[in-house]
Amino acid sequence: xxxxxxxxxxxxxxxxxxxxxxxxxxxxxxxxxxxxxxxxxxxxxxxxxxxxxxxxxxxxxxxxxxxxxxxxxxxxxxxxxxxxxxxxxxxxxxxxxxxxxxxxxxxxxxxxxxxxxxxxxxxxxxxxxxxxxxxxxxxxxxxxxxxxxxxxxxxxxxxxxxxxxxxxxxxxxxxxxxxxxxxxxxxxxxxxxxxxxxxxxxxxxxxxxxxxxxxxxxxxxxxxxxxxxxxxxxxxxxxxxxxxxxxxxxxxxxxxxxxxxxxxxxxxxxxxxxxxxxxxxxxxxxxxxxxxxxxxxxxxxxxxxxxxxxxxxxxxxxxxxxxxxxxxxxxxxxxxxxxxxxxxxxxxxxxxxxx
Numbered sequence: 001x002x003x004x005x006x007x008x009x010x011x012x013x014x015x016x017x018x019x020x021x022x023x024x025x026x027x028x029x030x031x032x033x034x035x036x037x038x039x040x041x042x043x044x045x046x047x048x049x050x051x052x053x054x055x056x057x058x059x060x061x062x063x064x065x066x067x068x069x070x071x072x073x074x075x076x077x078x079x080x081x082x083x084x085x086x087x088x089x090x091x092x093x094x095x096x097x098x099x100x101x102x103x104x105x106x107x108x109x110x111x112x113x114x115x116x117x118x119x120x121x122x123x124x125x126x127x128x129x130x131x132x133x134x135x136x137x138x139x140x141x142x143x144x145x146x147x148x149x150x151x152x153x154x155x156x157x158x159x160x161x162x163x164x165x166x167x168x169x170x171x172x173x174x175x176x177x178x179x180x181x182x183x184x185x186x187x188x189x190x191x192x193x194x195x196x197x198x199x200x201x202x203x204x205x206x207x208x209x210x211x212x213x214x215x216x217x218x219x220x221x222x223x224x225x226x227x228x229x230x231x232x233x234x235x236x237x238x239x240x241x242x243x244x245x246x247x248x249x250x251x252x253x254x255x256x257x258x259x260x261x262x263x264x265x266x267x268x269x270x271x272x273x274x275x276x277x278x279x280x281x282x283x284x285x286x287x288x289x290x291x292x293x294x295x296x297x298x299x300x301x302x303x304x305x306x307x308x309x310x311x312x313x314x315x316x317x318x319x320x321x322x323x324x325x326x327x328x329x330x331x332x333x334x335x336x337x338x339x340x341x342x343x344x345x346x347x348x349x350x351x352x353x354x355x
């Protein structure tokens with residue numbers, strides 16, 4: 001057994017434990033399904049005597065224990081998995097963070113002397129490498145495939161506080177964590193505890209130094225997009241009757257069908273606040289699409305992107321509404337490299353572009 005001690009937020013240097021969803025086997029992506037990559041339970045331990053240690057929940061005689069196993073966790077035991085050591089002595093580091101990434105490899109982060117470090121798998125070198133140091137404290141990690149359920153656009157999110165603990169900063173793995181983004185300025189010094197995966201939204205939790213025993217720091221990301229995909233179909237997104245999207249992103253992609261069509265119906269008595277609508281016809285040989293204007297409601301704000309890709313012959317139109325407003329709007333129309341194409345953006349009759 002590994003001794004465990006509880007302590008105040010932000011102060012401890014004793015062993016730390018972090019749990020994470022992870023793959024069935026380290027480095028094995030398999031079919032890239034959510035269950036294969038995130039269907040199993042792992043535990044990282046910062047052991048002051050032995051350094052970083054990694055364990056997987058397994059069923060004796062069977063192998064890795066799946067989180068959806070109807071028998072529950074009582075049938076599993078922790079089996080240690082060998083991992084490369086951290087470059088710093090375990091007694092000098094604190095605030096362990098832990099998750100997995102698209103390579104089905106573990107990612108860990110920690111703090112040392114007012115700086116944060118990340119250890120990740122480098123697929124080019126075929127080995128683990130270190131990123132950082134970056135100025136900061138209290139690192140937490142989250143692979144947002146757990147949030148958006150879309151592997152292709154997923155990334156590891158790395159949150160930490162500024163050295164004075166008054167700003168929440170985010171970095172991402174696809175940029176090798178090099179670019180800091182200040183996502184929240186705080187009213188005073190704070191501590192970060194953990195990053196959680198909610199349905200289509202990530203959450204970062206912590207506390208303010210003035211009240212360290214209360215979870216008074218709660219930050220949530222914007223909602224992640226819901227992807228609608230069909231191999232061979234004409235998908236339709238129907239509008240609700242008497243409610244709001246606040247906020248929502250709808251992505252509609254008809255893929256590489258030879259012939260396909262799709263429509264996005266406008267609502268009758270509600271709002272998009274805010275919304276991004278993306279309609280991509282892919283590499284269709286012949287395709288058409290329309291976006292009908294609403295009758296009595298608002299886009300606040302909206303971005304409409306219409307891209308015909310590399311069609312040989314295509315046409316499209318964005319019709320103007322008759323009795324409503326774009327308080328903030330960006331309309332992007334791209335005819336791509338069509339050999340023969342036509343397009344029109346109609347002027348409004350009795351409404352305005354405010355921006």
